[in-house]
Amino acid sequence: MIQKIEVLVADVDMTLSSKGSPLPKITIQALKELHDKNVKIGLATGREITEMEKTKGIFWNLGFEFDFVIGMNGGMIYDRNLNKSFTMDMLSVKEMKEVLTFLMPIILEKKVSVNVEGNQLRNVMNISDDLLDMAKRKNILLIDKTGDIDGFCEKPVYKFLFRTDPETTQLIRDQVEEQYKGKYQTIKTFPGTIELMYSGFSKGRGLEMYCEWNQIHLEDTIAFGDNENDNSLLLTSGWGVCLKDGNPNTKALADDITDYDCLDGGVGHYIFDHILFFSCILYYSCTPI
Template identity: 25%
Template sequence: MLTLYCDFKGDKNIENQKLIAIDLDGTTLNSNSKLTDRTINTINKLNQTKHIVTIVTGRPTRLVTDIYRQLNLDTPMINFNGSLGFNPIQKWQYEYKYSIKRDIALHFANNSEKLGINLITAEDKELFLANRPAEDEALGFFPTKLKSENILSESSLKVDPICLTLEVRPEKEQDFIKYVKDNFEDELQISPWGGPNSIIEIASGGVNKVTGIKRLADFYNIKQEDIIAFGDEFNDKSMLEYAGFGVAMKNGQPKVKEIADDITELDNDHDGLADYIEKHFKI
């Protein structure tokens, strides 16, 4: 039987059941957006304990399901930076979603040239639409081929989407962010990815990863002090601040590291998450 011990700084209740929230890109995944064998094995060992591992990511469901299966999870997961929470393999009584008004999504699509938007996607749990295919495979998130039924238009977008993801021209990024804040401040949450590409996510106002973390903690009856969160980017900052113990990746943004309780010794290309879990949970 696997025995687990915790030695997190300042945690006096080390025997309590923990809710362990893991971000994906830049954290659980390497720079090639892949899981390593070491990470898979480490999470599988952690799954065998009383502790609860869950994915909390900005990714849409279409880019998480395979990773979820590889990690052999059965817990609910949080997608779209907190806007959707559900369990992929069984009904979850706390399933939820927050949406953006359809008219707002179409406004951005119809004014893409003026606003400096190269690509825009509108997504729901099982919906994916884009204004056009990506020319650069390096963008990854945006497909280079689209079926006709996946072209974003007034006729194809029939519901309020959960999230919009946009690639804007770099010189227009700050202007676009200001435009959204000036015109939709109370309705929308805007989250730039950072990194080499000007990618921006737009979701319902006031929603972030903490929205999902709270729902999970309530479901599992986990106290805030017993939440452990791992992340690297700006969209992880609120989650790391809220968690009882927030861990930033070595490769994380400086401002994320500043607010973290600890930082991994290794980056995401050298199994930093797995290494940290192995050492601090003694598995």
């Protein structure tokens, strides 16, 4: 366990909360107490950074806003206190069409659901129940462009999302790696979902950039995650913690695992049991919790 914490950063979906759900009460209380001790608190998500991500504190009734957000799996960074941002380049329409043309035989045969993030593009191929649930949560209208590459690729985007079975997921990953030789990366974000975006970005690299901007040592950071796209975050931070119900591979590389799962407030319990208690004893001369 690290002995000094200046920054806490956590993945959102299935780490802090289930998709679109409120934070568990114990996690709200824990984050408030850390915030009162001047620990910088940030989010690390695969999503594009929009006003929704910037105002998660209001949505979750925290009483404060997060100090920073790492978005797009490290392709975007927003530092509230410095009023500083970084945004990766978008895939061009030409690149989008090239990727979809290459993968179209698999997409059509396996009925792979495809959507994108960036430029508020709502075009979809092979609309799945998962996509319908997402559209309902976000109150957006999906536009069916199945098989229509030109119609699908209207504007540049940050990434593709493919939803399919594990075997097809691996086939797509292998094909992309063989064809593009590292130009693009594929990242598993949820069971049955992989994302394709430019290589060179990760949540871990996003944390490095935030710490560089603020002259914070990485060894003084703690990170929470649950899935493959959080691996770099846990490895880069001074102390990486995986949720009890996280991906087995992510658990294997983490420094520790929570005693509670996401829905039971695993992050909040861990903060109280391992951070606030520990910091009270060593640094704050306060009554241990």
